[in-house]
Amino acid sequence: MQTRKTGVRAQQADRTRDNILKAAVKVFSKEGFTGGRIEQISTLAKSNDRMIYYYFGSKEKLFISVLEHIYASFNQAEAKLRIDLGDPEQALRELVAFIWDYYVRHPEFVTILATENLHQGQHARKSQNLKALSGEAVGVLRPIIEAGQAKGLFRDDIDITHAYLMIASLCYFYNSNRHTLSSFLAVDLADKQAKADWLVFISDLALRGLRR
Amino acid sequence: MQTRKTGVRAQQADRTRDNILKAAVKVFSKEGFTGGRIEQISTLAKSNDRMIYYYFGSKEKLFISVLEHIYASFNQAEAKLRIDLGDPEQALRELVAFIWDYYVRHPEFVTILATENLHQGQHARKSQNLKALSGEAVGVLRPIIEAGQAKGLFRDDIDITHAYLMIASLCYFYNSNRHTLSSFLAVDLADKQAKADWLVFISDLALRGLRR
């Protein structure tokens, strides 16, 4: 008796599946769901079209796996956060910074989210795993707010959903819409300093939003 | 007020062009640029494929026209705003409410913006008209801030771009990402009351962000 994935062949298989998934993240991220080509993915994965169907069944199911993957990755990163609730204001700053950094460093997370929303969440709806992955959306934020409230720093009537949406909005939009924004604002949003400034601004803003 | 061209034939032509443009807005809005089908557009416009090429030259040029159209429409709506600068705080609330309402009532504006950003602004970049339409992004916001500053209500070190991004972020994200958010938050974002509550929240937040 042995675990599912020992043996040279099985390990190679895992690697193949993984290569396809990672290639799919890249391609869907750049081209969207409709624009992403199966052949492009299989080539990038150094595999062939057939294997995508072997492992994932269809383009749609592959995309669903991609969705699950990027959410799981985000959750994993979040789980590594060690936030000291002793200083709730600093804790909030750290959470905002984490989310902001994650979006900046993982543009594929932003674009795939955007793609999925353009498709009206139709793939997310079909995923069982995704539902399991959620529910934790406000898991890190809640204790911070509660700690701040306990210390009398934050307001007592804060709607946790509003707080979450506030942070997400401020981190997401800058990244998701930077291309059209560049046409409309006379600022280079890709500039390092501009990004740093924005992080300071939204951290302050978030605090102002929660403080008494 | 008069039609662009005179003569029955010319009017019919204008109408055909218009039908196509409006159909394109709908289709691209729902299906994205890659997913939007020429045939679907021409059918919806009660015309035929060939006419799209006759009037717009290519799918890409049609999409650019769509971009120009939705921006022009937004500008038109904004131009009708009559905001009293006598009460800068109230003025800001009204601007936030206007943008929020516009996004809510024009989901195609949001989705087409998202689509264009997924394509990294490649169409917007090709439009001359679009560049002319821009530059006015902060045109309404600036006098409000200046009025507030003059009255000592708003801080003096406000970065106008930050202020603009703040408002846009808070109005856009809720609408653009509502499908995936629904999976992750235990709230129905489509609910009327939820929307009204959010508007109150972001109006307050915007003020907190600008006040001394």
Place this chain on the structure above:
Amino acid sequence: MQTRKTGVRAQQADRTRDNILKAAVKVFSKEGFTGGRIEQISTLAKSNDRMIYYYFGSKEKLFISVLEHIYASFNQAEAKLRIDLGDPEQALRELVAFIWDYYVRHPEFVTILATENLHQGQHARKSQNLKALSGEAVGVLRPIIEAGQAKGLFRDDIDITHAYLMIASLCYFYNSNRHTLSSFLAVDLADKQAKADWLVFISDLALRGLRR
């Protein structure tokens, strides 16, 4: 005002459609529905794949058109029959000879019927036209039988359906199953004399089946 299909372009279009249909008859006849390749058909028709979809919509609809075509052709041939009811026995011989000859000269009629039956009549069921073409199956046979009965030559208790099935069976099977029969019988069914002998045999048999 002009009829639908005048004009050089329109005539060419008709020809294209016709070429495809005739190529489809040949290919489906030889390869069956599943085995028949779209590309093979379009190549044989000196057209291209796309036109098949332009004119017929799908492989299945093309096959349905083929079914309608071969039935219509059979009906047309049958309609040209001029059978003298004055001699009912001779009339029956002529009908049997007609059906036999038609099957011999139109092997595609036999194979496409066989194909459709292997598919359990699923295409025929979808055709409205086909239902209209039927109903006339026993149209030629009935007056012959009635004439024979009027003259006291044929039995009065003949079931017209049985009579029809009898003739069809005897004409069809020899043609449809000649390949496997060749393996089992020590006779060359393709031989001209063998065919002539069989026609004599089944004509006699049909008469024996109807006579008093």
Place this chain on the structure above:
Amino acid sequence: MQTRKTGVRAQQADRTRDNILKAAVKVFSKEGFTGGRIEQISTLAKSNDRMIYYYFGSKEKLFISVLEHIYASFNQAEAKLRIDLGDPEQALRELVAFIWDYYVRHPEFVTILATENLHQGQHARKSQNLKALSGEAVGVLRPIIEAGQAKGLFRDDIDITHAYLMIASLCYFYNSNRHTLSSFLAVDLADKQAKADWLVFISDLALRGLRR
């Protein structure tokens, strides 16, 4: 009676091979040779694709095995027939009834024959076993005819091949073409009484065909 091989492993192997063969009969019968999928067969056999190649070598060789199998089964059933030649007319009725019943109860025999004929007997031609199985086609019929002739009941100039084809035609066509016939005749050929009536009719007809 004993299994072909001894030893647990060997028996299991026989069972696997048998499962595949029976699954293949079902699938090819329903889908034809081209339409029958290797995977469908292996799934139905609760085995896997690779085993089909292990035991049969290729899809084509599997189909040949299926052909041999259904012919052998028919021969086996025929071999069990105990026909009393003392009453040649009754003997003929019994033979017709046997063939008719076999076709009715073994639709897969009919459809696989039809499939093989659509493929112009190309598989049958490749089978050595099949040639051995044949030659016996008229083996049961011949003594009946000879007995009838000896008693002066049947004509002396009967062509045994014609007699055989007559019976086969009348039994086969009703079953093979029932789907298209249903569209053309206002009769439900699947009806039990309709089948019984047809058997009476063709038994009588066969006798009329052979009698003096």
Place this chain on the structure above:
DNA sequence: AATGAATGAGGGTTCATTCAT
């Protein structure tokens, strides 16, 4: 101004089959 006819490239997907253990 308007439109049926035509096209070539490529889309996702499935096929029978072989490899490697």
Place this chain on the structure above:
DNA sequence: TATGAATGAACCCTCATTCAT
């Protein structure tokens, strides 16, 4: 004996686009 992994060819079909009136 048995089976997961892998493959290349080809399948049906759709795409944006141009031709020819």
